[in-house]
Amino acid sequence: xxxxxxxxxxxxxxxxxxxxxxxxxxxxxxxxxxxxxxxxxxxxxxxxxxxxxxxxxxxxxxxxxxxxxxxxxxxxxxxxxxxxxxxxxxxxxxxxxxxxxxxxxxxxxxxxxxxxxxxxxxxxxxxxxxxxxxxxxxxxxxxxxxxxxxxxxxxxxxxxxxxxxxxxxxxxxxxxxxxxxxxxxxxxxxxxxxxxxxxxxxxxxxxxxxxxxxxxxxxxxxxxxxxxxxxxxxxxxxxxxxxxxxxxxxxxxxxxxxxxxxxxxxxxxxxxxxxxxxxxxxxxxxxxxxxxxxxxxxxxxxxxxxxxxxxxxxxxxxxxxxxxxxxxxxxxxxxxxxxxxxxxxxxxxxxxxxxxxxx
Numbered sequence: 001x002x003x004x005x006x007x008x009x010x011x012x013x014x015x016x017x018x019x020x021x022x023x024x025x026x027x028x029x030x031x032x033x034x035x036x037x038x039x040x041x042x043x044x045x046x047x048x049x050x051x052x053x054x055x056x057x058x059x060x061x062x063x064x065x066x067x068x069x070x071x072x073x074x075x076x077x078x079x080x081x082x083x084x085x086x087x088x089x090x091x092x093x094x095x096x097x098x099x100x101x102x103x104x105x106x107x108x109x110x111x112x113x114x115x116x117x118x119x120x121x122x123x124x125x126x127x128x129x130x131x132x133x134x135x136x137x138x139x140x141x142x143x144x145x146x147x148x149x150x151x152x153x154x155x156x157x158x159x160x161x162x163x164x165x166x167x168x169x170x171x172x173x174x175x176x177x178x179x180x181x182x183x184x185x186x187x188x189x190x191x192x193x194x195x196x197x198x199x200x201x202x203x204x205x206x207x208x209x210x211x212x213x214x215x216x217x218x219x220x221x222x223x224x225x226x227x228x229x230x231x232x233x234x235x236x237x238x239x240x241x242x243x244x245x246x247x248x249x250x251x252x253x254x255x256x257x258x259x260x261x262x263x264x265x266x267x268x269x270x271x272x273x274x275x276x277x278x279x280x281x282x283x284x285x286x287x288x289x290x291x292x293x294x295x296x297x298x299x300x301x302x303x304x305x306x307x308x309x310x311x312x313x314x315x316x317x318x319x320x321x322x323x324x325x326x327x328x329x330x331x332x333x334x335x336x337x338x339x340x341x342x343x344x345x346x347x348x349x350x351x352x353x354x355x356x357x358x359x
Contacts (some may be wrong), residue, residue: 063092177219
């Protein structure tokens with residue numbers, strides 16, 4: 001696999017530590033809240049994908065590579081080619097793939113597992129909620145498709161994480177995710193993703209802080225009850241994150257690679273943006289995989305994000321929170337405002353961590 005991509009002018013920039021590839025804008029689902037719904041229904045060509053991987057690989061540092069979309073498994077053959085490129089080039093890459101599960105056959109699951117690709121399944125809870133929020137375009141039951149995918153993995157003892165999108169319409173049904181996680185049999189952790197006001201998400205609302213907290217209390221209690229019944233512990237992604245921050249003390253926005261100029265979110269045409277939620281916004285475009293990132297744009301956007309998130313540093317929870325997410329604070333009117341639901345989510349798990357780890 002070759003590319004005629006020249007040596008790019010990245011010397012004045014931090015290395016890329018997070019690379020997200022939008023392999024396709026196509027999807028077999030039409031989720032009601034999809035923030036990526038405005039992406040053109042096009043595919044990234046192989047040359048562009050290779051140029052993006054080489055751009056990150058040339059930095060010489062370990063980087064996280066997420067295969068994204070649309071539905072990334074629509075480009076499974078390209079994923080295989082990129083994995084081969086990474087392995088043959090000896091790049092130090094941590095691979096992740098988030099999928100709706102509809103195309104996840106036993107063979108694909110085994111291949112991804114053998115090549116150390118961490119798998120995440122998108123699932124919002126019980127079947128009635130799933131089929132209402134995550135609509136399959138062919139009329140299939142999305143809940144059934146995800147259950148089959150999970151079963152295909154579980155039969156091979158392949159673990160996965162669940163990512164659950166929370167909206168004002170779904171928050172009261174949140175405890176159902178605990179039942180589903182235990183039912184699937186292979187779930188290692190569950191994470192929550194607050195609605196982003198982009199794409200189809202502009203027609204919906206995030207939950208209130210109060211509703212979020214109440215739902216989390218019930219979900220946490222339900223997960224604990226099921227743990228006692230089954231003997232299986234399923235972790236919460238947000239609680240694990242609090243534990244990691246407490247252990248490392250590195251709490252100054254460790255998740256925001258864009259703030260530090262270390263992010264490259266690449267669209268199907270090879271344009272680089274500061275964040276996946278900002279794809280298509282000219283003010284957040286940093287360059288192209290063929291010409292490299294513009295150092296001035298990287299610094300300007302990073303500073304803009306840093307300034308917008310400054311209120312986090314004055315919060316008493318900051319040392320165990322790590323700060324909010326700029327893309328969730330950026331509203332559909334393009335004004336940056338604190339996400340009450342996100343803060344409630346993080347504060348809840350900080351309180352739980354303190355209860356479980358008293359000094």
